[in-house]
Amino acid sequence: MTFVSSDLTRSARADRPRTRQSFARRLREHWWVYLFLLPTLVGYGLYTVYPLLASWVYAFMDWPGFALAGTFNGLENFVQLWNDPLFWNAFGKSLLFLVVAMPTRVVLALLLALWLNSRSTPFKGVFRTLFFLPVVTTGAIIGIVFTLLLDAQGPISLALVWAGITDTPVNFVAHPDTSLWSGVAVWVWKWLGITMIYWLAALQTVPTDVHEAAQLDGASGWQEFWRVTLPLLIPFLIIITLIDTVSALNVFDLMQTMTGGGPAFSSEVIEIFIYRTAFAATTPQLGYASAAAVLFGLLTVVLAIVQAFGIRAARGMMPGGNS
Amino acid sequence: MTLTETTVPTTREAGKRAPRRRRRPWSVRRIATFVLLVVMTLLWVYPFIWLVSASLKQSSEIFGSGLTLIPETFRWENYVRAWTEAGFAQYFLNTVIITVGAIVIVVVRSALAGYVLGRYSFPGKKILIGIFLVTFFLPEGYTIIPITQLTDQLGLLNTHAGVILGLGAGGHIAATLLYAGFFRGLPKELEESAKLDGAGAFRTFFQVMLPLSWPITATVVILTFLAAWNAYLLPLVFTLSNPDLQTLAIGMTSFVDDYGQDWSGMAAGAVISLVPVVIVFVILQKKFVDSIAGAVKQ
Numbered sequence: 056m057t058f059v060s061s062d063l064t065r066s067a068r069a070d071r072p073r074t075r076q077s078f079a080r081r082l083r084e085h086w087w088v089y090l091f092l093l094p095t096l097v098g099y100g101l102y103t104v105y106p107l108l109a110s111w112v113y114a115f116m117d118w119p120g121f122a123l124a125g126t127f128n129g130l131e132n133f134v135q136l137w138n139d140p141l142f143w144n145a146f147g148k149s150l151l152f153l154v155v156a157m158p159t160r161v162v163l164a165l166l167l168a169l170w171l172n173s174r175s176t177p178f179k180g181v182f183r184t185l186f187f188l189p190v191v192t193t194g195a196i197i198g199i200v201f202t203l204l205l206d207a208q209g210p211i212s213l214a215l216v217w218a219g220i221t222d223t224p225v226n227f228v229a230h231p232d233t234s235l236w237s238g239v240a241v242w243v244w245k246w247l248g249i250t251m252i253y254w255l256a257a258l259q260t261v262p263t264d265v266h267e268a269a270q271l272d273g274a275s276g277w278q279e280f281w282r283v284t285l286p287l288l289i290p291f292l293i294i295i296t297l298i299d300t301v302s303a304l305n306v307f308d309l310m311q312t313m314t315g316g317g318p319a320f321s322s323e324v325i326e327i328f329i330y331r332t333a334f335a336a337t338t339p340q341l342g343y344a345s346a347a348a349v350l351f352g353l354l355t356v357v358l359a360i361v362q363a364f365g366i367r368a369a370r371g372m373m374p375g376g377n378s
Numbered sequence: 379m380t381l382t383e384t385t386v387p388t389t390r391e392a393g394k395r396a397p398r399r400r401r402r403p404w405s406v407r408r409i410a411t412f413v414l415l416v417v418m419t420l421l422w423v424y425p426f427i428w429l430v431s432a433s434l435k436q437s438s439e440i441f442g443s444g445l446t447l448i449p450e451t452f453r454w455e456n457y458v459r460a461w462t463e464a465g466f467a468q469y470f471l472n473t474v475i476i477t478v479g480a481i482v483i484v485v486v487r488s489a490l491a492g493y494v495l496g497r498y499s500f501p502g503k504k505i506l507i508g509i510f511l512v513t514f515f516l517p518e519g520y521t522i523i524p525i526t527q528l529t530d531q532l533g534l535l536n537t538h539a540g541v542i543l544g545l546g547a548g549g550h551i552a553a554t555l556l557y558a559g560f561f562r563g564l565p566k567e568l569e570e571s572a573k574l575d576g577a578g579a580f581r582t583f584f585q586v587m588l589p590l591s592w593p594i595t596a597t598v599v600i601l602t603f604l605a606a607w608n609a610y611l612l613p614l615v616f617t618l619s620n621p622d623l624q625t626l627a628i629g630m631t632s633f634v635d636d637y638g639q640d641w642s643g644m645a646a647g648a649v650i651s652l653v654p655v656v657i658v659f660v661i662l663q664k665k666f667v668d669s670i671a672g673a674v675k676q
Contacts, residue, residue: 087579091494092506094487095554101528102548103513106521113523170415175408184663185419188426191659191666193608195627196651199634200429203641208441210428217445244422249670256671301515308610312631326519326611333523334615345523352520359515 110352113345125342132346142347144320145328148235152324153303156239160299164247168254169280187248194245198312201241202228231321234314238322242309250299257291293363300358304351325351433457433645440641456646464643466650468622469629473607476541476625480606481599483546484553488598492557493587497564510551518611526615536620544612545605553598560594561587597669600662607655626651
């Protein structure tokens with residue numbers, strides 16, 4: 056026994072210098088590995104990691120206009136943000152957009168995917184293509200096109216009057232009560248197709264024998280979906296809601312071109328607030344905008360974490376989740 | 379014997395067919411579902427049809443003639459006006475330059491990094507992957523201010539190169555991870571036989587590995603093409619003071635500011651901007667859908 060253990064320690068001791076040597080040797084032998092990584096290290100370092108850190112530094116600076124550099128002013132920007140009703144307005148609009156638009160997109164896309172996954176639906180390919188079409192289009196262009204479509208004299212308003220849903224023509228984009236919701240509707244319209252494709256990919260992973268077993272047990276279509284298919288889709292639900300959450304917080308192109316945040320800030324999401332403060336104001340405030348941007352980044356991270364935990368917890372409570 | 383032999387297959391077939399036959403008749407529910415699907419599809423397609431129709435009408439006709447989609451006369455001159463007078467020719471060229479530049483940068487740097495990450499272990503690898511994952515969902519609005527400052531300091535603000543680097547140099551983690559996943563799956567013999575042939579690491583990569591990875595390259599080209607062609611915030615901020623460098627998405631906004639009442643010109647400009655992405659999508663449809671579905675499965 057002693058022999059074996061001493062032998063083991065000896066070999067372990069002998070191993071250590073060898074690993075260190077091989078570390079140095081690996082570094083020397085694989086120098087080209089770092090050359091391969093160089094474009095990524097430089098590009099990613101400068102354009103992703105540096106901005107990530109620099110935002111935090113800027114957030115503690117007073118940096119008016121395009122002055123060469125800012126001056127440190129501590130927590131001043133954050134205090135000012137805390138008391139800025141327009142910041143809270145933008146924060147609230149972004150959350151409202153997220154809370155309404157994201158679930159609508161996820162659920163509607165799932166229904167669509169279930170229809171298109173069903174063997175009995177004809178022309179599946181055509182439907183899939185047409186629903187996906189808006190996804191590839193330019194958000195900024197779509198935003199402008201919809202300002203025309205949603206004009207008081209535009210086809211949507213006219214059709215609603217014709218159908219008797221509204222009495223008078225409405226310019227949805229120019230009315231404070233409808234501007235944000237027009238954005239939500241167009242966003243769901245534009246991006247539904249990609250979430251549908253995610254769901255279709257997810258449904259492909261549900262084995263067909265599960266479906267057959269459920270049918271043999273006499274489960275109705277609804278029961279089968281609720282008890283059998285949905286629990287299997289939970290891991291995808293986590294990923295899809297996360298992707299769509301991030302997407303719902305990145306709506307600058309669509310909202311800026313559709314409403315510009317107006318009228319009267321009724322549709323000013325957080326990104327428009329940042330853009331306006333940093334680039335479009337008469338006196339741009341880079342430090343102040345960075346502080347808002349940093350809080351926006353934190354919001355994204357917090358939402359991502361909360362969501363992952365929330366859905367995981369829900370998974371445990373799901374009926375049939377343990378079967 | 380013959381009896382059993384014939385009965386067994388029939389019961390099996392019947393067992394398979396039974397559920398299908400049950401679904402075959404067009405029940406009220408199935409018809410309702412199908413009608414709903416068709417209505418929804420029309421809602422999804424209508425804006426595009428309306429746009430093309432508006433681009434061929436007279437401006438006064440767009441809002442004056444109710445819901446009619448067919449123009450009184452087809453006014454192709456709207457396209458000529460948008461292309462020449464409104465500067466969409468220049469915007470188009472700028473967008474092509476910026477998109478191609480961004481694609482080249484993303485493909486080269488992602489393939490190189492993905493190859494190394496997928497096939498070799500080296501000091502610092504875990505840290506690198508960790509950084510990639512942490513920054514995966516970084517919102518664009520968060521980084522735009524420092525990126526603009528950086529580009530300004532590099533003297534690249536208001537240049538094509540500045541926009542290309544801004545769109546291609548950072549981000550695009552999915553591309554790197556796709557390459558890494560692909561290269562990890564290749565057999566080790568490939569390098570060994572290349573080594574026997576006397577090829578070094580670089581020749582092995584460019585002559586053996588990169589050509590093999592063409593399906594991934596196609597996916598990355600498609601995803602980057604979409605991202606760059608449709609980009610808005612970054613090119614907007616980078617070319618605020620130089621209309622000659624603006625892309626289609628930004629040029630469209632300038633058009634609205636300059637010729638607010640020329641709705642048919644606006645519609646023609648929008649069609650010009652959207653046609654390339656739509657054409658590429660229609661041709662490469664399957665690849666598009668597979669790329670995106672593959673990205674979520676990862």
